[in-house]
Amino acid sequence: MAAMIETQDLTKYYQRGGTPALQGVTAQIPAGNVGLLGENGAGKTTFIKICLGLLAPTAGTARVLGMANTERALRRKVGYMPEDDSLSPDLSPMDLLVRLGRVSGLPFRAAMERAHDVLYLVGLGEERFRPIEGFSVGMKQRVKLAQALVHDPKLVFLDEPTSGMDPQGRDEILQLIKNIRERLQINILLSTHLLADVERTCDAVVILREGQVLAQGYLKDLLAGFEDLVYVRIFGDLNGFAQCLQRASLSVSVLGSELAIEFDGERVYEILWREAANQGVQIRRIERQGHTLEQLFLRLHNLNPHPSPLPARERG
Amino acid sequence: MQAPKGVIYDQGYRRYEGAYRGRGYAIWSLFSADFKRALGIKKGLWYRVFLWIFFLIITVQTVFVFFFDFAAELGSPTPATFGQPHSFLFDLMSVILLFLSAMVAPDLLSNDRKSKALQLYLVRPIELYDYLLAKAGAIFGFLMLVALVPQLGLFVAKTFTSEDAVQYIANHARDLGALTLSSGLYAFFYTVFAMALSSLTTQRSQATGAIIALPFFLGLGAALLLILTQNQYVQLLDLDSLPAGLKNALVGVSYGQQNVQITLGDRSFSFESLDWPIYLLAYGAVVAFSLSVVLFSYAKERP
16 A cells, blocks of 8 residues: 655654754554544644654655655645644634635635535534634544545645543544544544554554654554563552562563563463462452553653654564 | 435535635735724724714814805905915825824834734735735725815815805816825825835834824924924924925915914024925835835845
């Protein structure tokens, strides 16, 4: 499948001699819902702005939907939901979307029709004529999402779409994002530091850290190389029990008030119960979980104090 | 059971199958939207109140000039300093044009930068220059309208009150060109000046204050320097004198005498108008500097 976004050695310095925001980022981002994951300051917004032509890279190239990032025709095919507020407070969503739709090239009538449709799609149908200054954070996020969709783009860049939202609002926005891909077949690049958002909505992920790519690929491939974890909560000496299990050749980590044991077969349970009986420890809870993106993310950070590309499979 | 009838008209969000217009259409759409905003359409109550107050003042000025000129034609004694009525009306209106530019330019420019809305435009298929051109066009169009319509109204009023309307038009048809050009000179000057100051700040109130205050203090300084030095060229510091000097060359002076003499106590000072090429040079210099300020302050928005 052709890559939606291709970058080659993308580098960006904001100040000569300073820390690079991006360094040598080479990525092939497939079509679909893709997460751009990283801590604050990892370079996510810089990456997006270079792809959109809002920033010039110091070195390297970027191609989006088969076109150079600086081509004007590309900007008709992409939408951008920025992290900043970016909304004119005295305009209504309807006025804003018609204006931006027309600037994108939509004839007036089409811009009006699509503005109505998109605002209903994002759940602002009843508020579309109210000035934006009176909107809540969640409503403003929806307006930003709507303006990114009004001109029917093929690819939408969403920068922290759930920023500042309450749990219910976040849930609704994430569902909306999933619907945009599934119903409307619009590709999405979701930039966020929230792992759960990516896990819930995305099929693939690019993980950035300090301006470099830590990992990239489909989630199922990235997580396939890691074993499940068995979480155990006990009543007793947690650290002592962990050492016993380690002596019995289990791979154990202490996570707060729980133990996380890598599952490599049913013998894990046999050893667990045997050692619990020997040590007089009460097992209160056992739960086996598939490897989550959070665990992948933390593991990549722990294994890569100086980030470099990591193969998807860790075990042979 | 009957088959359901009817047609679904609202199908919700659909993919767009039509054609996209070009860059020229995008600039035009941005211009027309901002031109409507300048006229107060869908703006707040206070914006429209101030706008109509200014329109009322200009209307009163136009009526005043017409009746003053009409009275002079009937033979009533008038101050010797009163001269060409259209020129006089420009002199009265110039302050209003300054205030209107101070109202409109920050609203169209500073707001977008303050709210960081500019990036929403630059991810569309237009360039930064297109955006600035549309904004300038909207401000210029608005000020041009405000400057020209009263002049045309005065022209029409004088036509209908003349002894022979047809003859009046025949004799003064060329004046319409001079009025249009003079209105354009004023509108363009205040457009670029107001854009320059608006581009320096994201705070609308700061830009408005600067646009009003700077010409005032420069004019005051010019007058003081003129009195102190008697160097006529310092009057070029009075920004309003630049379009006024060109207007005088096109339309005629609004004063009966080219030069004005003022007596303060036992001292007298004379203020002489300069030749129009000097005003043109100064006008061009201010416009070029203002445009440079706009382009420089927006330079960081360009990739």
